[in-house]
Amino acid sequence: MMNFFEKCKAVLLKFWNKYEISFDEEIPNTIDDTRFVVLDTETTGFDYINDRILCIGAIVLQNNTIPIHDSFEIFIQQEHYDKATAKIHGILKEFILDRPNELQALQQFLAFLGNSIIIAHHTVFDITMINNALERNGLPKLTNKTLDTAVLYKKTLLVSHLLERKDSYSLDELADKFDISKKDRHTAMGDAYITAIAFLKIVNKLRAKKKLTLQQLFK
């Protein structure tokens, strides 16, 4: 008979295997056919070690379309909490009862994510937060390909001495530039939506310059 830990491990492996197997499927090589998952996380802070994910919001983007019913929003039960950041994300410690724990949330998230290409704004942050959560639960890191709208946006800018480029552009700046409403800013879903629309507009801009393949987005 398996003991408790072995049981847990078996469950873990099961959903992780499912996630891993999804990568055996071939990813289409055109932008329109590709399934992107645009995501954002709200966290208790910016410390990769001590801070925790409170919410993951993710939407699917395929063929220029965002199907709302196929989106993902999960609030996670966490022990660690920081009052200081609460005024940004507005998630109170106990406001939703019945929140899944981190492992359950990750399990659901991986099932949703599959082998899709991840898009986020300052992707490194969100991915690192998720990877650290995976690690805490004894799981390996995400293997999805990723894109970052903060990086892609810079490619749309004019190459000119007249224009001073910044090192980094915030999601607010992108929203202003592309005339995207900042309603629901600083909620995971709201930010994911702004990121998705910004991504579409960036691709549109890059396409105006030259033919664009999926591979070129990663360069």
Added chain:
Amino acid sequence: MKNTISHRVADFLKNFPPFNFLHQKDIETLSEQISIVYKEKDSVIFAENEETHNCFYVVHKGAVTLRNSQENDILDRCDEGDIFGLRPLIANENYQMEARTYEESILYAVPISIFKPYALQNRAVGNFLIESFASNTRTPYSKSYSGKLYGETIGNETLDFDKNLLDIQPVKYSKKLITCYSTTTAKEIAQIMTKKNVGAILVIEDKFPIGIITDKDLRNKIVTGEFPITTTADLIMTSPVITYPKKMTITQAQMAMMKSNISHLCLTKDGTANSKAIGILSKHDLMVELGNNPAVLIKAVKRAKKAKQIKPIRASIMQLLQGYLDQNIPMTLTSKIITELNDVCIKQVIEIALKKMKTPPPVKFAWLALGSQGRSEQLLHTDQDNALVYEDVPEELKEATKSYFLALATHVNKGLFEIGYDYCPAEMMASNPKWCLSLGEWESLVYHWITNPGKNEVLLSFIFFDYSLSYGDRELVNNLSDFIFENIKANPVFYIHLVSGALQSPSPTGFFRQLLVEQDGAHKDFFDIKRRALMPLTDAARVLILSHSVKSISNTPERFEKLAELEPHNRELYLACSYSYKALLKFRTKQGLLHHDSGQFIALEALSKLEKIKLKRTFKTIKELQELITIRFNASNIL
């Protein structure tokens, strides 16, 4: 799945019919099943005869044109909140028109299977859908057609093409009634009318209209001294009021005004004077609807209280431009009128922005249009290029003053964006701290350009020296111009750089006199009329006019005409340049209107032989002009 996005969608939908007839809860449930679709400008959503989609569409952002491809007639243009693609809901057959995005758009796709039960349950929803399917006639582009959601006539609907749009187009009237009572005095009435900026006021009793007072009544009865200013409304009003039902077409309204020789119609609930007044329709409203008169359009712009309201008027301006080009009205006149109209739009955006500021400007300022707009050569919607200059202030006020004007400029740039001017990709906009400076700061910047003319400095001078005043204080601008002339005179070397800059535009023709097209990029194999033909003329005109120290002419053809006057021996060449420029600009404008873009890139195969010859003829002039400036501003001649 219920989430933040579905709430966001529901929040939008609840403001528009037919969704506003539904319960909030139903809208939310519905929103969970909606897909958000992004479409680039000019992409097809569905084609004529295409099998129907399993959804219909709501425009969230942008605009969509419905078109009948056989006749190439625009049937309707849908803006924010409009619905289209209802056919699958009503009839089981392919689309009968094409839907294509007019601008970059975001659409909500509503699944028919989810929506249909609501439409069948809720009569108001169903009726609205039938009505919008049957008479999508709110816009000047639409024609009527009929269809049924209930009953057996499904599939029986026919497209009913009316040749005369005005006959079927319902009037748009102002629903915000400006009213007074029979006891209101003439003075108060005049104050109300001035405040609300209207030409007529309705005198009501128990919501029923009993009389009307127009500008003309006030002039004829009060200003003439016939009645004192304290006279009450009942003594000066025109009574009884001529009333009509609200469902009128434009032609009917025109007829009614002509018949009774009046300028305002009162619309009431049942069309008689014994029911509630619901709107006033002025001759002016009708004229705007017809959109063929610059004076009327200017008035409409000046009445706008939000930048958003200017956008549809700009669409009318484009229609007007198309009309002028079709009628072959001289380009000088056309560009004058259109520029004037564009200027009024910009002025109004600035006025609106000023109202948004909590305090009036701390010092005098001037809003400068740069580049093609500054040269009054901007006929089509292009990017915005602008800058701001304000009076010098003492050191301690510097920061506050700058942040005031930056805040103002941010409002203006956003407003201009809303009415259709894209943001400048190089950030040459007044909201950029680099281009929002005091007079003194501008002077030292310009001085730096003139005395250290590198590549960037020359490029900046090119853009900046074509400025013209859009709004604000003329003296500030004159001071700046004087400063520029003095310093250029003192630094003749600067001309050499200007000239070499002016000669840098790529040549329009190759060795075999064929038109040179772009080699790569999205515009591969297109002819770049702006860089290869218009810019060489503009740049040369600028150098020459600066060398004559002629102030405040920034329009390229006008500059050439002035040059012809100043240098009689080169008169012929200059006049040819002026003519060529206008011809090229017309070329570009026509192309731009055709493709709803800036017209910069021309597909050569699309041109007729005659057009190609015309185009090539202008190149000879360009070449001669370039030779002239090369010789005149030869370094050895100046130093």
